[in-house]
Amino acid sequence: MKVAKFGGSSVANAQQFQKVANIVTSDDARKFVVVSAPGKRCKDDTKMTDLLITLAKKVIEHDIYEGVLAQVVARYDEIVTDLHLSRDILDVISASLQQMIDTYRDQPKRLLDALKASGEDNNAKLMAHYLRQLGYEAHYVNPKDAGIFVTDEPGNAQILPESYEQLAKLKERSGILVIPGFFGYSRSGHIVTFPRGGSDITGSIVAAGVGAELYENFTDVDSIYCVNPSIVEHPCQLRELTYREMRELSYAGFSVFHDEALEPVYRRGIPVCVKNTNNPEAPGTMIVATRDHRDRPVAGIASDTGFCSINVSKYLMNREIGFGRRLLQILEDEGISYEHTPSGIDNMSVILREEQLAGDVERRVLDRIVKELRVDEVSIERDLALIMVVGEGMERSVGIAAKATAAFARANVNIEMINQGSSEVSMMFGVKADAVEKAVRALYEVYF
Numbered sequence: 001m002k003v004a005k006f007g008g009s010s011v012a013n014a015q016q017f018q019k020v021a022n023i024v025t026s027d028d029a030r031k032f033v034v035v036s037a038p039g040k041r042c043k044d045d046t047k048m049t050d051l052l053i054t055l056a057k058k059v060i061e062h063d064i065y066e067g068v069l070a071q072v073v074a075r076y077d078e079i080v081t082d083l084h085l086s087r088d089i090l091d092v093i094s095a096s097l098q099q100m101i102d103t104y105r106d107q108p109k110r111l112l113d114a115l116k117a118s119g120e121d122n123n124a125k126l127m128a129h130y131l132r133q134l135g136y137e138a139h140y141v142n143p144k145d146a147g148i149f150v151t152d153e154p155g156n157a158q159i160l161p162e163s164y165e166q167l168a169k170l171k172e173r174s175g176i177l178v179i180p181g182f183f184g185y186s187r188s189g190h191i192v193t194f195p196r197g198g199s200d201i202t203g204s205i206v207a208a209g210v211g212a213e214l215y216e217n218f219t220d221v222d223s224i225y226c227v228n229p230s231i232v233e234h235p236c237q238l239r240e241l242t243y244r245e246m247r248e249l250s251y252a253g254f255s256v257f258h259d260e261a262l263e264p265v266y267r268r269g270i271p272v273c274v275k276n277t278n279n280p281e282a283p284g285t286m287i288v289a290t291r292d293h294r295d296r297p298v299a300g301i302a303s304d305t306g307f308c309s310i311n312v313s314k315y316l317m318n319r320e321i322g323f324g325r326r327l328l329q330i331l332e333d334e335g336i337s338y339e340h341t342p343s344g345i346d347n348m349s350v351i352l353r354e355e356q357l358a359g360d361v362e363r364r365v366l367d368r369i370v371k372e373l374r375v376d377e378v379s380i381e382r383d384l385a386l387i388m389v390v391g392e393g394m395e396r397s398v399g400i401a402a403k404a405t406a407a408f409a410r411a412n413v414n415i416e417m418i419n420q421g422s423s424e425v426s427m428m429f430g431v432k433a434d435a436v437e438k439a440v441r442a443l444y445e446v447y448f
């Protein structure tokens with residue numbers, strides 16, 4: 001049995017629905033289908049999820065929202081019309097959206113999550129409808145009926161362990177089961193969404209729950225590339241990656257697969273195959289426990305912008321036991337997560353996502369650092385990008401770091417920081433955000 005997840009680009013319009021139906025019905029093993037909300041139909045299009053977020057914001061701000069609501073329904077209308085589905089379903093969609101707005105009008109977080117989740121929920125209903133119209137036995141399964149129970153953290157849900165036992169029961173059901181991605185239910189019965197891109201997480205949870213032989217993740221590229229294809233043109237395709245490599249790469253910027261989506265399948269050793277809905281014949285990329293990395297120690301180079309570094313210095317910091325803990329405690333008190341903490345004898349830096357210092361937070365954090373830690377200096381370095389060079393074989397290969405530093409020097413990119421060793425499979429470089437693409441291209445040249 002396989003679980004096939006189709007991303008937003010794979011279910012963006014009627015033509016894509018037809019491709020999905022062909023893929024699903026061409027292999028009897030594809031019993032569990034997880035769908036995202038309609039994604040972009042072209043480069044400048046808006047994803048359904050973004051439209052729904054706009055809708056929620058308008059309701060919350062007591063703004064006129066009817067126009068956006070109409071746009072949401074119009075996207076489903078287009079799919080329904082082009083696939084010649086019964087139009088009754090559109091009335092059901094409109095009524096359910098209006099009901100959500102009326103019910104949660106004064107509960108902004110609940111409203112946002114309920115509307116976001118509706119994008120996948122309605123699309124799953126349409127997909128099941130379409131498969132039935134084609135003559136196949138197919139059922140829409142609501143995540144509550146499937147047993148997907150999650151923590152009550154709106155927009156940031158995590159799966160609860162008891163879900164897996166429930167999900168296993170899905171195997172007993174007949175036909176193709178279409179499950180909406182991106183959300184589950186809290187113990188108290190509320191809809192709670194995963195982080196953005198979280199339909200990948202649902203697919204993985206379902207695969208783990210039913211003990212699938214394979215988790216297929218269908219998207220709009222033939223494979224995972226060794227570097228983001230928007231930075232390097234036609235980069236080399238990866239046939240295989242390990243779970244560890246994929247986790248590092250997706251966390252560091254490979255948006256093609258959600259970094260939190262690996263844990264459920266990794267724990268049960270279920271392989272993942274990333275494939276292209278628009279070219280299903282292409283073999284795709286397999287994500288597995290081990291791979292032969294002798295001929296290519298570096299698997300990929302990921303990068304992301306939007307980071308900053310809080311740099312703290314204090315003479316004789318090395319003698320002050322507990323300094324690091326107290327610095328990090330200040331961040332914890334503000335609910336801030338950090339990425340790296342490079343340090344020297346009298347200084348320590350904390351790298352974090354810049355958006356976490358918005359509003360008053362930055363001033364509060366800096367004030368506390370000065371007052372409570374009595375530092376000599378504290379400053380913030382902004383507009384940083386992190387580049388992650390990842391590969392299982394790096395540990396045993398000599399000269400990997402030398403190649404990187406030589407590449408940076410040739411490209412005239414200043415390295416702001418290096419972090420090697422904390423992970424056995426990755427090496428991190430911090431550079432100024434405006435130099436990141438140049439730096440990644442230079443690294444690509446030396447490793448691939």
Ligand SMILES: Nc1ncnc2c1ncn2[C@@H]1O[C@H](COP(=O)(O)OP(=O)(O)O)[C@@H](O)[C@H]1O
Nearest residue numbers: 007008009039219220224225227228254255256
């Ligand atoms: N290393 C990479 N390999 C493949 N695709 C990548 C990589 N890094 C970023 N991407 C981007 O990820 C996109 C697919 O992911 P996503 O937008 O989440 O698709 P979906 O609509 O299927 O959910 C690709 O179109 C590509 O632009």
Ligand SMILES: N[C@@H](CC(=O)OP(=O)(O)O)C(=O)O
Nearest residue numbers: 007008036049196197198199
């Ligand atoms: N639709 C949600 C969840 C998701 O996973 O979408 P996609 O498969 O298009 O990345 C989002 O945009 O965040």
